[in-house]
Amino acid sequence: MKKLLLSAIAITMLMSSCVNDKTKKKNKPKEPIESVNISISADDKMRFNKTELKVKEGHEVTLILIHTGKMLKDVMGHNFVLLKKGTDIADFASKALQAVDNGYIPQSKDIIANTKLIGGGESVTITFIAPAKGTYDFICSFPGHYGVMNGKFIVE
Numbered sequence: 077m078k079k080l081l082l083s084a085i086a087i088t089m090l091m092s093s094c095v096n097d098k099t100k101k102k103n104k105p106k107e108p109i110e111s112v113n114i115s116i117s118a119d120d121k122m123r124f125n126k127t128e129l130k131v132k133e134g135h136e137v138t139l140i141l142i143h144t145g146k147m148l149k150d151v152m153g154h155n156f157v158l159l160k161k162g163t164d165i166a167d168f169a170s171k172a173l174q175a176v177d178n179g180y181i182p183q184s185k186d187i188i189a190n191t192k193l194i195g196g197g198e199s200v201t202i203t204f205i206a207p208a209k210g211t212y213d214f215i216c217s218f219p220g221h222y223g224v225m226n227g228k229f230i231v232e
């Protein structure tokens with residue numbers, strides 16, 4: 077009788093430890109990074125088709141920039157440059173002017189993500205992780221474009 081009781085206790089303990097194991101596993105799920113696709117286009121009239129892009133913090137963003145125009149990259153090139161908060165855009169754009177050989181992308185710590193420069197009929201895709209919640213500026217850094225080719229990149 078005593079033996080039976082002991083084994084009953086042992087079984088109960090074994091069972092409860094099994095249950096505990098399951099709960100432990102449930103409590104720490106491995107969260108996969110969610111991904112989102114966004115697109116933005118630019119044309120021969122020096123315009124982006126969107127002035128606001130919205131994503132969620134920490135999501136993996138795949139952004140495609142499409143140049144819907146026909147003009148060559150040297151004349152009407154476009155890119156997408158996402159800037160850190162507090163960046164002096166005019167100052168950044170003047171640095172970009174010097175970076176002709178790098179598609180007007182200057183060496184800068186102010187860049188979160190950027191595409192290369194493209195011409196009419198081309199497109200380019202980049203992938204990056206959305207930064208912390210907040211509102212960021214994006215521009216096209218081709219000479220003279222940022223004044224009209226800019227928008228807000230909102231991370232929620």
Ligand SMILES: [Cu+2]
Binds near residue numbers: 155216217218225
């Ligand atoms: Cu442009």
